[in-house]
Amino acid sequence: MHRELSQSGVSEQIAGVLKNLGDNYSAMGQYSDAEVYYKQSSAMYRKLSQNGVSEDIACTLHNLAYNYGVMGQYSDAEEYYKQSLAMCRVFSQSGVSEDVAHVLNNLGFIYIAMFQYSDSEVNFRHELSMFIDLSLFGVS
């Protein structure tokens, strides 16, 4: 039940606590604080992972993206959702999973928000076509 008490085990625990602190601050509406903890957590998870890819990193990046979305930083949100999506696809069966659908759903909301605040419909249409490619074919 308990993890083995090793350096990497404790470091993984620290990364988990940092992520949860991010979640906690995000839930309290302290989005800037949440951002700091999410970034520390994802950096630590990356260091602990073999190749910079893991489900924990994907989850933290997803939460960071959501956090940027509620802060109105849509470009940042888009960037981190895309990173999370790429990782979720690595861990899914043939590129399809609940996590992939979840990230795509949230990314879709970001594009809608970008459209509402965008002064360029042309740019939005370009982004939208990329999103459709990303959704259907996994490329952008």
Added chain:
Amino acid sequence: MDDNEKAKDIISTKETQTSLDYQTLGMIYQNQKLLAEALKSYLHALQLDLNSIDKEILFDYYGNPLHVSEHTEAIVDVAEMELLERLSTMSNNKSYYLFENIYHIASVYHQQEKYNLAEDCYKRCLLGYKDLCGDDAVNNELGYVLDRQGANYEAMGQYSDSEEY
């Protein structure tokens, strides 16, 4: 009877319950969204851990106390704040399991939307893990993270934030 119920049954019929048993019960309750029960179990586990540290009881590899008789005294319901207060007065303890329990308690507080309590517990936990790892090892890990953080801010053009790192 599902696996959770089987596990609860096994734990509750044991002659003596350890901190690990109560932590496991807490996890089962938490999975079942029975948050009040989960919190009670985790606090119970935490109290056993704290008592063990007070009495310098040693744990085996699996987290079970080596001196069970010392560990099974009746536990009265202690107000959670009193227990958390007791945590703050302790220094330099090195129990990994203690911090694991605090981590679980924080996660329940978060689910209960008691965010300030969750924050407090997560931060205690973070400090505990850092202390547990030893200064050099953790500073290396966190130093790397903070370097990355500084680099991130620098890349974002937020030089004033970057200087802090």
